[in-house]
Amino acid sequence: MHTQALVDLTPAALVELIQAKHRQLLKDLPGLLDVREQELSSAFAAAKEARSTMNEDPSEANIQAHDEREAFRRSAESRVYRLRDACANTEQSMAYWADDTEPWRELLDARDRVDAGQAPRFKSKKKNGGDTS
Amino acid sequence: MKGPSSANKAGLSEDELAALVKNITELKEQRAAVRHRRQINALAITHAKRDNRSLTLPKQLKASDDSVVREALEAKTAFLNAHAERDxxxxTVPIPRATIEKRLRHLLKSLTKNIGVEGVKPVEVERAAFAEFFEFQALHRRVGSLESANEAMIVARERLQQALALLNKHNRNAHREEQAIQRQLDESFKAARALRREVARANPQARPAVSVAASESLMERFRAGQSISMEEMQDMLEHSSLFKDPNPTDLTDTTEE
Structure with a gap:
């Protein structure tokens, strides 16, 4: 995006862009979650089987196979949790940004303060913190 | 006994002398006017200099109706106002434009670019980024205002520099004018002295000699603070070598340095 377009971007337009992103995520994530859950089921079954085999014959090869499958199960489980979190966050965000009462308008107070000539909230990286007084 | 030609010559010289004295008076008036103008110019130059941040105008300058001086003072006021506005x-703009634009790009990307699961943030984080985006956008507008104010200050500074240059030129011209008047005055004084000598030679009895007693009485009047004419003063000075002032003043002290 060109600088001028960036500077001219209105809050409503940005909300539209955010909603578009979340709509796309809501479309993509459930399918991905299904795939990951199936992957987790397979990983869980494989790890369980490897554990049984290892208990019957605790050879070096069986122990190594069990460790690999257990690691895969843990990573699959982690991916599923992240996806579930992402789905929950996306739904929550969608609900917020698509709210007809436009609650995001209160977030423009900082902009209005700067427009009124006040200093911004963030601290400058200058040695004196940007204080020019 | 003097001949008629000698008397005529003396009369003519006295007329010339009178004209010359009148001319000298006029030249002195002109010189005083030019000196006053130069004083005003010097005050205006001191006041209008860029590093002088004083807003108090000397009262001599307030009364000045010289257009060059007025322009310099107006240019100085405009410059100080533009400078204060810029400051x-x-x-309220603690970071440069490029940093603001970089931050705006980053925030827009984090809010709108779909990079999959890793790009999903809690709504609180999105809200903070949204608020920050528009705060930086407002800050970007202030940078625009700052640049406009800076340009206005540069224009005001150039105007001030031009006004000061003109004022300096004006002052140099006044200095030359004063020097020219001074040269004319020097020549006139010289001519007047020559004419006085000529008149005195042509008519030695023109003025009666003043006795020492008369000079002393004049001195008494002078000390008493009474007014004495220029001729009486000259007479008194002619006899100043005949007596010593017991309480010499700047005017009567004849001690050579």
């Missing part, structure tokens, strides 16, 4: 905006 007040600058105080």
């Amino acid at each position: 007040s905006i600058s105080a």
Whole structure:
């Protein structure tokens, strides 16, 4: 995006862009979650089987196979949790940004303060913190 | 006994002398006017210099109706106002334009670019980024105002520099004018002295000699603070070598340095 377009971007337009992103995520994530859950089921079954085999014959090869499958199960489980979190966050965000009462308008107070000539909230990286007084 | 030609010559010289004295008076008036103008110019130059931040105008300058001086003072006021405006905006813009634009791009990307699961943030984080985006956008507008104010200050500074240059030129011209008047005055004084000598030679009895007693009485009047004419003063000075002032003043002290 060109600088001028960036500077001219209105809050409503940005909300539209955010909603578009979340709509796309809501479309993509459930399918991905299904795939990951199936992957987790397979990983869980494989790890369980490897554990049984290892208990019957605790050879070096069986122990190594069990460790690999257990690691895969843990990573699959982690991916599923992240996806579930992402789905929950996306739904929550969608609900917020698509709210007809436009609650995001209160977030423009900082902009209005700067427009009124006040200093911004963030601290400058200058040695004196940007204080020019 | 003097001949008629000698008397005529003396009369003519006295007329010339009178004309010359009148001319000298006029030249002195002109010189005083030019000196006054130069004083005003010097005050205006000191006041209008860029590093002088004083807003108090000397009262001699307030009364001046010289267009060059007025322009310099107006240019100085405009410059100080533009400078103050620029500084007040600058105080609320702690970071440069490029940093603001970089931050705006980053925030827009984090809010709108779909990079999959890793790009999903809690709504609180999105809200903070949204608020920050528009705060930086407002800050970007202030940078625009700052640049406009800076340009206005540069224009005001150039105007001030031009006005000061003109004032300096004006002052140099006044200095030359004063020097020219001074040269004319020097020549006139010289001519007047020559004419006085000529008149005195042509008519030695023109003025009766003043006795020492008369000079002393004049001195008494002078000391008493009474007014004495220029001729009486000259007479008194002619006899100043005949007596010593017991309480010499700047005017009567004949001690050579």
